Amino acid sequence: MFKKILIANRGEIALRVIRACRELGIRTVAIHSEVDGESLHVRYADEHVCVGPAEGSLSYRNIPNVLSAAEITGVDAIHPGYGFLAENAHFAEVCESIGITFIGPSSEHIALLSDKSQARAHMKKHGIPVLPGSDGEIDDPKSSLAIAKKLGFPVIVKASAGGGGRGMRVVWHEEDLEQAVDSAQLEAYTAFGHGGVYLERFFEDPRHIEFQVMADQDGQVVHFHERDCSVQRRYQKVIEESPSPALDETLRKKMGQVAVQVMKSVKYRNAGTVEFLMDETGKFYFMEVNTRIQVEHAVTEMVTGVDLIKEQIRIAAGQALSYRQKDIQLLGHAIECRINAEDPVRLTPCPGTITKFCAPGGPGIRVDTAMDTTGVVSPFYDSMIAKLIGFGRDRSEALARMRRALDEFVIEGIHCNIPLHRRILDHPEFQKGPVSTRFLDRLLTLQSV
Amino acid sequence: MFKKILIANRGEIALRVIRACRELGIRTVAIHSEVDGESLHVRYADEHVCVGPAEGSLSYRNIPNVLSAAEITGVDAIHPGYGFLAENAHFAEVCESIGITFIGPSSEHIALLSDKSQARAHMKKHGIPVLPGSDGEIDDPKSSLAIAKKLGFPVIVKASAGGGGRGMRVVWHEEDLEQAVDSAQLEAYTAFGHGGVYLERFFEDPRHIEFQVMADQDGQVVHFHERDCSVQRRYQKVIEESPSPALDETLRKKMGQVAVQVMKSVKYRNAGTVEFLMDETGKFYFMEVNTRIQVEHAVTEMVTGVDLIKEQIRIAAGQALSYRQKDIQLLGHAIECRINAEDPVRLTPCPGTITKFCAPGGPGIRVDTAMDTTGVVSPFYDSMIAKLIGFGRDRSEALARMRRALDEFVIEGIHCNIPLHRRILDHPEFQKGPVSTRFLDRLLTLQSV
Amino acid sequence: MPDSSRREIEDLVELLNQYHLTELELEKKGMRIRVRRDPAPTFTSSGVEVVKTPEAHLPSLTPSSPQPSESSHLLTISSPIVGTFYRASSPDSDPYVEEGALVKKGQVLCIVEAMKLMNEIEAEADGKVIKVLVESTTPVEFGQPLFLIDPL
């Protein structure tokens, strides 16, 4: 087992990893930017190294400084968390080359799966159901139009290197295709340095269902059931839950098997998520693999009782999976609300100083946060203040717990999206069960009209 | 279901009940003394009524004022929590007589079971294994000595009305018996207004194992497995865990059946705990029934996923148990540390103002407290600051979680017993497994020598 | 206002209370502290209009005795029990006392009903009823002020 791990991240996920390390008896090194010197993740770690100024690209994403920090502190391994360097194949590769274990998949896995178009092609070849779409990237307008017509409008243009909705365009009419492709390519190039795009059929009311998977060195692959992440705003997840109210036992089993098949087809290792898009009839399609631990992993931890971060660390250290598929049971229902610093009207991030922070407690409630009794939401980083997760014996108890916990949550000095979460949890459509990824955008549009 | 419930308590248990009510959609009335007007339980409740000055006997235990508060607020039911009026048969009786539901057993159950000597006799009659001892209370010195000799020294003198170690004397030699009985009687009379005592054989290294039981109107009785409360200091529980490291599956099943039999023998209703004393060989004896929800109920909630308070409320409202015995599974292992305001040297309660309070979070951790980001431990009430409960897939994970959570816990401005908890959790004997009720006293004696 | 400022102010108020000061001034950094205590006040008794029920003091370790009202020579009669306040012995009867009335020590001022028992609340001193603070048939909690009496 590792003796010392560097956590190449900040905020709640850095704390999350430090907690796992402490429970495993592993020493920790925090890295931080110049503005984060007083942060909780720095205080919780055994050692800490400043790696640059506030801007993430100069500190948390600064590969030479992060690796130098790993070298001068003599760590065996690096946990990247999510964001920053978590899906940077180059970083994973350099770690491998200097003999520091990158806690995650290999650089090849990251490279293959972060190219969405390439991953699509690979899965299609392996018999995984993928969304009807173009074979690989498109470029000349004529053939694009032919493909789109064959798929039938509306279609969606997606960036191969994409994520978070960038480089995406929905096209409803033939005549808008060419311009949409152009602008998607431009945006993709600007955002990711690679302008390649591909086409897929566009579903109007899909559900976002993802399976948490873990694989070890020996090729053992286990899934931890699904998360339903359909409550999104502009492709950003807002609420996640497990199990999905849209699946029955048969479908759950089938999709779980496909998720495992996806990971086996690339000989995956460590934690990853297989994302599916599902239509109203229960037909599902592979979308992509996230080659990192995700924000919403805590939902799965609550509902299965498994510590995914510790499992990640154990696997990275060469141990075999400590669970078999039959050990992974759904013990109830869990829901996560991402509490963000957010302007209540414009719904934009609003950083600032939290003058009082007091998280809810009691049965079935878990809070992951890097806030103390006060705290700062820095404009340099993402605006998430806390993850609030509620567990109950069934969905209705989990919902009731979340609502009372939201009422208890004290965050003063700054605006946050707790009122929005209340609106969603109080909404009859959400309470009833499955919603599509357009539920929240519709709710907010109605509101603003 | 009830529309409105009055919580006849303060502190973390009042919050616990308010949370359960909110999750069930029931309105709440807090009562409070003059010094508790700003307390969290008052802020969380929908309504609140001041019932007297600081002294508990004049406020929280003041039956006329508590019941008047129930009347003027028009509640259907009263939840007594633990302590104060929770095991007051007279209070339960008056509630019954004025048509307000007392959320707990009937006044007859409380009366029968709070007389330890009477309860002992009842259980013996019903074939429940009880500790070898006197048949009922003793009084004349001659017959007492005869009984004691038959039992064999050491014996223990116990008050019928006893609890918390008061009115108890261990007697090692014949010649000390008479004086021990006299002084136990005096102490019992002073503490409880009833001086009756009885004799039992004294075990030097017993384990304290208790079973959480719940019974409904229809006579259905279910147990939620055991809690091991052997870590005690002067008969006060310090750490509780479930399952007990001292039981195997066979013994657990057998004791669970006896616990259910105990409750069936008195036609019990609502939540209660059957306490057993167990010797090193696994022989176990009925000790007493606690006719209330207990401080340590959260351990059982964590390890079974059941919300005991909501179940109490549902049963009191006339609903059937929502669990059958086979539904109650041990999902892992849970440990509770009672965090008390305590002088680290003299180990006595030390009330005061907490200038900063920040509870640990993350996976597997639950905190029940009435502290905000600051708070007051009042000299008028008990010195518990918080209950820290950790859950893990097994005992070793639960232990690791508790240790890292104790390290994270920030309580500034007063002394508390976190260092003591660390010492216990770090102790090889405790880590290895089952300890006896004398473990902690021995540990502390060694220390102070 | 940042919480820190609020806390600062509350700290000063606490000191003010603790040492019974009139004025307390604090400047930071360069440090300038000014304390002031005015001689015992004298003031006129008339024109008491509103006396809010004294609530909201920070949680205190010591039992808070009912605060003296602004016109501190006035006597506050508070409810010694929890119940329902009645100004008269029955719906048809006249109130026991009206504002302006002179009362004798021990005279019944009102009834607080608790658990079907009628508890008569008596004047603690001779005096004039300045204000009836609670409306009839209203629930009252322990310690809630019911009457202001100007003792003779």
Next chain:
Amino acid sequence: MPDSSRREIEDLVELLNQYHLTELELEKKGMRIRVRRDPAPTFTSSGVEVVKTPEAHLPSLTPSSPQPSESSHLLTISSPIVGTFYRASSPDSDPYVEEGALVKKGQVLCIVEAMKLMNEIEAEADGKVIKVLVESTTPVEFGQPLFLIDPL
């Protein structure tokens, strides 16, 4: 009046009410708080003894630039990278500079090794080396002060 000022005033009014104060003054930044309660009730109590210095600063939103040292005209040379600090090019060589030495802008002062690369750190101005702040072969983090230079 901006909303924030309005809220500030409302907060103060609330505190005034809550603690029954007569006067409450707040100045920001340099911090100046004044509380006053008129008229005070009578009592006896002796002097003010302790006024705690208020503390509590929060992590700041703005990057903390290296603090100017006491003698603020001195120039601090900080490490622009994370790595290991060496005063000489090899274990056998003399240090690049000693305390008291005069250096030219652009002159190499030390090496910080990162990922097997030797990064030469240069003087940012002409001046005199007042202090070498780190021992050779020590790990340094980003922004860690290495030298104090007295610029000429």
